Amino acid sequence: MSQTRFIPACTLIGLLALAGCATPQSRVPTVDQNSTLNEAQKQREMVVEDFVSTNKRLQTVASKIIVNGAELCGDKVAPYFGIHTWNEDNFQQEWKRAVQAKYGLTGQIHIANVASGSVGDVAGLKAGDVIQSINGWLAPYGKDGPDKFSEKLKELGKSGKPVEFIIRRSGEEKKIAVSPTQACDFxxxxxxxxxxxxxxxxxxxxxxxxxxxxxxxxxxxxxxxxxxxxxxxxxxxxxxxxxxxxxxxxxxxxxxxxxxxxxxxxxxxxxxxxxxxxxxxxxxxxxxxxxxxxxxxxxxxxxxxxxxxxxxxxxxxxxxxxxxxxxxxxxxxxxxxxxxxxxxxxxxxxxxxxxxxxxxxxxxxx
Ligand SMILES: [Zn+2]
Structure with a gap:
């Protein structure tokens, strides 16, 4: 099938006379910059929302696999709580506004998702909870806050004893104890x-x-x-x-x-x-x-x-x-x-x- 047959006539004419071909005929509405920015913001929020729900689905499945399969992971296992955290510093400037608006993210450690059926879920932790401390250790701020937090959580979990989370939810402080389970450490x-x-x-x-x-x-x-x-x-x-x-x-x-x-x-x-x-x-x-x-x-x-x-x-x-x-x-x-x-x-x-x-x-x- 030859492609040349499908070249629109306008393209050929356009090559000869650049003007006068394929110019819009109607008067489209003019847009102001604010509306455009708001629209961009709305779309970013939709992207983040889609990402968050997809991640929740992934983590829920993954959680079952790494917990139940711990025995096959040999010495590559670690205490596991089923939660993932984030804060606003994990996002570049233009996305920051979207996660602030949609999820109320600040520089503190927020729970991004809790894998359904995991120990964290069963104990009552929820996405959106803002973590204040674990076993009295104050949750860190800043870009690497979530990584530091997850390291500390793993370390505390090594005792096998429940870890006490102090979280803030809808303006109220709550105390939730979570007993770690073992999971493949990947x-x-x-x-x-x-x-x-x-x-x-x-x-x-x-x-x-x-x-x-x-x-x-x-x-x-x-x-x-x-x-x-x-x-x-x-x-x-x-x-x-x-x-x-x-x-x-x-x-x-x-x-x-x-x-x-x-x-x-x-x-x-x-x-x-x-x-x-x-x-x-x-x-x-x-x-x-x-x-x-x-x-x-x-x-x-x-x-x-x-x-x-x-x-x-x-x-x-x-x-x-x-x-x-x-x-x-x-x-x-x-x-x-x-x-x-x-x-x-x-x-x-x-x-x-x-x-x-x-x-x-x-x-x-x-
Ligand atoms: Zn492969």
């Missing part, structure tokens, strides 16, 4: 990036907003979080001598794309593919993350049956750019391995066996 974060991607870097698990928008169910969120968690818990980054890894979810896609001889030239996918290509996990690591990840998911109580289909959907979501008619063995092999793992786990559940990945007896994962 921070799960939502990034504002629109790209459909997720990655693990040995310490963190980062899910892009674009990826969250792609998920249809909580099972799909659980699958990707579990897969990335497995990369971290199985120390894939250490094993690769701390290469800058931005591979994650796209290991599989890349296999398909590489086999098809490349990707199209427009938009996100090329950018993501080249990011991912810089340090993608090897196929063996991907398969191990699939395998161990399914265990994390099952232990947290998520249904694993649709896992292979989700990866298929990921791999084919760029169908214009990737030919699926590939002779490359990796992708099909991975699907078959996934289906075998699903069966292995379901058999164990049926036979009431412990949900532990099968390990090579002599050495750990290669």
């Amino acid at each position: 921070k799960v974060s939502l990034s504002a990036d629109d790209g459909k991607n997720a990655y693990a870097d040995g310490k963190n698990i980062v899910i892009h907003k674009g990826m969250m928008d792609f998920f249809r169910t909580d099972e799909e969120i659980a699958l990707v979080v579990s897969h990335e968690l497995a990369h971290n818990s199985m120390k894939h980054i250490d094993a690769q001598k701390k290469n800058a890894i931005i591979g994650g979810v796209f290991g599989l896609l890349l296999d398909v794309a590489a086999a098809a001889g490349g990707v199209n030239t427009n938009g996100n996918f090329t950018r993501m593919a080249s990011n991912a290509g810089a340090g993608a996990f090897s196929v063996a690591f991907e398969q191990e993350a699939d395998y161990v990840g399914l265990y994390f998911m099952a232990i947290a109580g998520y249904k694993i049956d649709d896992a292979p289909n989700f990866w298929r959907r990921m791999a084919t979501s760029h169908s214009q750019s990737i030919s699926m008619k590939t002779s490359h063995p990796t992708a099909p092999e991975r699907f078959v391995a996934l289906e075998t793992a699903v069966k292995e786990i379901k058999d164990k559940i049926k036979n009431k066996q412990a949900l532990k990945p099968e390990m090579k007896t002599s050495s750990k994962a290669k």
